[in-house]
Amino acid sequence: MAESVIQQKSFKFALEIIHLYIKLQGQREYVLSKQLLRSGISIGTNVEEAI
Structure with a gap:
């Protein structure tokens, strides 16, 4: 499956x-x-979980 724009x-x-x-x-x-690191990388984690 190709990566979506949101993933990229x-x-x-x-x-x-x-x-x-x-x-x-x-x-x-x-x-x-x-705190910045935790909150910033959680976005990608949430995107992957949603997919």
Whole structure:
């Protein structure tokens, strides 16, 4: 089955969130970065679960 547009966009979004997480970790924004990571990658997880 081919990936949907939503799957592709949520994957790209998760990658951007991971990059931002790494940048925030470097600036010692630990609490904010961990919450951002959890909420940002959950989108893709929810999309996959729905499919």
